[in-house]
Amino acid sequence: MKLVVLERNSVGTDIDVSCYEKFGEVTYYPNTVAENTAERVKDADVIIANKAPMNEDTLKDAPNVKLICLFATGFDNVDLAYCKSRGIKVANVVNYSTAAVVQHTFLLALALEEKLVHYDNYVKSGEYGAQDRFSNFDRPFRELEGKTWGIVGMGNIGKGVAKVAQAFGCKVIFYSASGKSTCTEYERVEFDALLSQSDILSLHCPLSGRTRGLINKEAFSKMKQSAVLVNVARGPVVDTQALYDALMEGQIAAAGLDVLEKEPISRDNPLNEIKDSTKLIITPHLAWASMEARERLVDEVAKNIQAFLDGEERNIVNK
Numbered sequence: 001m002k003l004v005v006l007e008r009n010s011v012g013t014d015i016d017v018s019c020y021e022k023f024g025e026v027t028y029y030p031n032t033v034a035e036n037t038a039e040r041v042k043d044a045d046v047i048i049a050n051k052a053p054m055n056e057d058t059l060k061d062a063p064n065v066k067l068i069c070l071f072a073t074g075f076d077n078v079d080l081a082y083c084k085s086r087g088i089k090v091a092n093v094v095n096y097s098t099a100a101v102v103q104h105t106f107l108l109a110l111a112l113e114e115k116l117v118h119y120d121n122y123v124k125s126g127e128y129g130a131q132d133r134f135s136n137f138d139r140p141f142r143e144l145e146g147k148t149w150g151i152v153g154m155g156n157i158g159k160g161v162a163k164v165a166q167a168f169g170c171k172v173i174f175y176s177a178s179g180k181s182t183c184t185e186y187e188r189v190e191f192d193a194l195l196s197q198s199d200i201l202s203l204h205c206p207l208s209g210r211t212r213g214l215i216n217k218e219a220f221s222k223m224k225q226s227a228v229l230v231n232v233a234r235g236p237v238v239d240t241q242a243l244y245d246a247l248m249e250g251q252i253a254a255a256g257l258d259v260l261e262k263e264p265i266s267r268d269n270p271l272n273e274i275k276d277s278t279k280l281i282i283t284p285h286l287a288w289a290s291m292e293a294r295e296r297l298v299d300e301v302a303k304n305i306q307a308f309l310d311g312e313e314r315n316i317v318n319k
Helices: 018-023 034-041 080-086 098-113 116-124 156-167 191-197 217-221 240-248 291-309
Strands: 002-005 025-028 046-049 067-070 089-091 148-152 171-175 200-203 228-231 254-257 280-282
Touching (some): 018 025, 018 291, 067 291, 080 089, 089 291, 098 116, 098 156, 098 228, 098 291, 148 156, 148 191, 156 171, 171 191, 217 240
Parallel strands (some): 002 046, 148 171, 148 200, 200 228, 228 254, 254 280
């Protein structure tokens, strides 16, 4: 059996992926883009991909493909209908990065709330050592206890964030973008109530027609001026220009982002202009990427392949 790993580096070169070699002959590519996908998969029985497009254009000349495994939970890059018409199974990986994303959510929120970068720079610049008093708190910061933590997307990650927020003493409320949430552990509110009540608002929802541009100019106008926004969901859930304007005009206090509308960040993104890390922190789409999460991801893909070979449907998204 021939396997092709199209984006081997997407899980990090520090993570061992040799477990796939027990299934057959494996060809590894560091990265793959649309233009070279078709050529690389033409002889494959199993494709392991992340963002490379899996559609008729890239698969029509690959007659042997039986299984596409994703180094991801999302499958926006796959034409599921076309794959089903070809009898190609598509398997994703779920819940491998929940702990990592929950952790990163609080990293961003706490760093912004406590003005962490400012105070670290204050010490390292020599200013602290040059002063004659033991403490400095020139940038006021707040406690999480007693604050309201709002959540969009009460799936596994949202529930993980809610649990930790409660441990910090926060009141947790959430909005169901799909309208189909069955969560009863936390208070569900309408969108306007979420915006007006949240001291910290974190986003953990999938990208859909309902959530694209959900946090826009109108939404920012309804938020507290002291609010902190954290987006670890998908970039297009937040309108970039509206966020820039909200931060510059003081409609909200700060934002922490791990995702952007275009990745990597484009040179013309207005958020590039904000250098104040007490107002804005951006990380390069790494919330999911702890070592443990990436190891789980690689292992889960191997389990998906083994299940397929055993005639089982494990994590198949196009049944």
